[in-house]
Amino acid sequence: MIFVLAAVAVVVLVRWVAGRTGLPAAALLPLIGIAYAVLPGPNLGLDPEIILTFIIPPLLYSAALDSSLMAIRRNLRIVVSLSVLLVLMTALVIGVGFHWFVAGATLAAGIAVGAAIAPPDPVAALGVGRKVGLPPRLLTIIQGEGLLNDATALTILSVAVAAAVGDGFSWGSAVSQFVMAAAGGVLVGVAVAWLVRLLRKLRDDPLTANAISLATPFGAYLLAEEIHVSGVLAVVVAGLIIGHHAPGGSGASRLQTTAVWRLVEFLLEGFVFLLIGQQLPRVVSGLQQYAISTIVAAVAISVGVVLLLRPLWLLLTQSLPRSLHTRLIRDDNDTEREPTRGLAGREVVALSWAGTRGVISLAAIFALPLTTDSGAPFPDRDLLLFCTFVVVLVTLVGQGLTFAPLVRMLGLRANVSDQARLRNEARSASVAAALERLDELAEAGDEDELRAIEATRAQLVARQARYQGRIDLLRDADATELPVSPRYEAALRVRRAAIDAQREEVLRWRDAGQLPDEGLRVLQRELDHEEGLLPAR
Structure with a gap:
């Protein structure tokens, strides 16, 4: 209990420091965890089962609720490219690198560590990006990638582990297992979202809505894992669908549920980033059996592939023929292909540096079994743990602390005036709809209702005039600054x-x-x- 209270105090203090200095809390907390780990005294170990069952599902679900399903659909090709194809390529390249250049390493073990360190954790990048005003499209890509890549990585990891502890690696078995796990996870997520929507009458009560919302990610994850499909993907799909339909629910329930999830996300993220730093003694303790050259080669391959393959992949995908950068648009009469804007050079650089790794990488690698089916130790398990820890530390601290200066140097800023104008236009349209409804009510209203209608109409007309004045001011405003009236x-x-x-x-x-x-x-x-x-x- 004392440790938990101390951790909460540290998380709150670091958030305060981050707010005053502009430094990302996600980068500061692991450093504090490392500082505590080297002091004499007990450390809290990372239990992968607890992390994957009780920490990752609510964090992913909260992020999915806060995401835009429509924005992700508009950028689906690049999101899938980063969250599925790049993760797969990263795991394979690291696996081949280990097999060729690390003494005694197997292909399956290399792919296992590659799968663990392949998925970025977008928490640090999103926190910094929102603070410095990164354009919404880049935020959507980072967020969409972070939601989907964990499922890809964990599925690849399970395939690699099965090969490492069993009879070897089979490409046919690996592909079929991956497809079944992904498809099953999507179906479970859709089913859970449908079930939650059936309970929408119960969700009119804020307390009941919170209880259902808090139970949903765990229900989706456990159901999917029980039938041996991707629990992570089930949680993400359920969260995206439920979040997309949430605006139609009770306002009081929505306000309270949002506040609860913000608190859950704040505490869980802070706790896991502290936990990352405290794993240092445990990770380093098993390295005595390896030669320095082996350790250096393994770390160089892991860090090098993670840092270099991402920008190369982005450059490659943006150089593809223009016809591939399209999406299908369906209406009542026809189906068309609409070209989507590719990424500019500055956007490619920013996305390349947004690949911070986090707790799911450590949880995945700590989940490696201690022995194979034959009773032999899992090949190079301690070395894989160390490589994963170094990659997480380098990206989380190195990229996390330098991402904001990089974005400022690139001059990437959202068009805040245009966004504010769009919001005010939507407000004005909603007021116009309300005035039309008042006209309909006035046709059949009695004397008391007519007085209430006129009073409400006066308030709405004043509000619409205020919105229209703001729209006129924003129309000619600077794109990077909101005008002051x-x-x-x-x-x-x-x-x-x-x-x-x-x-x-x-x-x-x-x-x-x-x-x-x-x-x-x-x-x-x-x-x-x-x-x-x-x-x-």
Whole structure:
């Protein structure tokens, strides 16, 4: 319990430091874990079964809920290229490299470590990218890759481990096992999402909605694993579908569920990044049996392939014929092929440096069995552990700390004015729809309803005028900066001041004994929701 409380304190402190310095917490936490690991005292070991069953599913599910299914579909070719083909190529190249250049290493063992270190963990890159204003398309690609590549890697790993502990590697068996695991994972994810949608009536209650939401990733993962298909892919597919349909649910349930998942994600991510650093003694302890040249060769192949193959792959895929950079567009009458914009040189560089590895790589490699079917030790297990740890450390700390300066140097910035204009246009359209609905209600309304309609109409008309003024201001604004409107800013200051005064007054009522605490909490919740509608300071 003391260790958990200390870990939470460190995670909170590091988040505060990261907010003040701009450094990514995902890169700072492993360094703190390493510093603690070298001190005398107990360390917390990484149990791969716990990580893969209780940590990875909720993290992937939370990320999937926060993703855009439609944006991923628009960039599906490059997402699949990075999350499936590049992961497969990375595992194979590292496997061949180990087989050729690392003394005594087998192809299956090399592919196993290649599969473990192939999938990037996008947490650090996404955190930095959002902070420095990376364009939405690049954020979507990074996020989509991170959602799908874990399933590819873990499936390849299971095939490689089966070959290493059994009679050898069979390409036919490997391909069929991969296809079955992936297809089965997708089907399980769709089935779980369909089942959760059947429970949408129950999800109108916020507490019930939270309980169902928290149980969903574990249910999807365990069901898929029970029938020997990809549990990770099942979780991701379920999260993407449920997140896509979430806007149609209860507003109160959606607000509370979002807050719960943000807390879960914050604590779990912080804990696992601390845990990564603490594995150093355990990883280093088994290296005495290897020659220095063997260790250097294995690490050089692992780190070199991870850092070099990604930019080469991106350059290769972007140089393919233009006809391959298309997607199918279906409407009621016809099916067309729409060309999609390729990646510019600066975007390729940014994506090349966004390949930070994380806890799933360590969990995967620690899950390697200790012995083969014949009772012999798993080939080069300790060396594979060390190579994975070095790759995670190099990418997570090295790339994580330098990603923000690289993005700034490249000048990659989202068009924030265009995004804000689009949001305000959508707001204006929603108000127009509300005014049309009021006109319909007014046709059959009684006197009391007509008074309410007119009062509501006045509020909506004022709001629409405010949105239209913001749209006009944004139309001619600089792409990288939001324009400041003195009138708009003054209105926000006045509204915040009014809310603060209301809070102070209801607190005085409670302190004077005129308002019970239950009533105070109701009024505070109303004011909190009103304040939540205002833009961030």
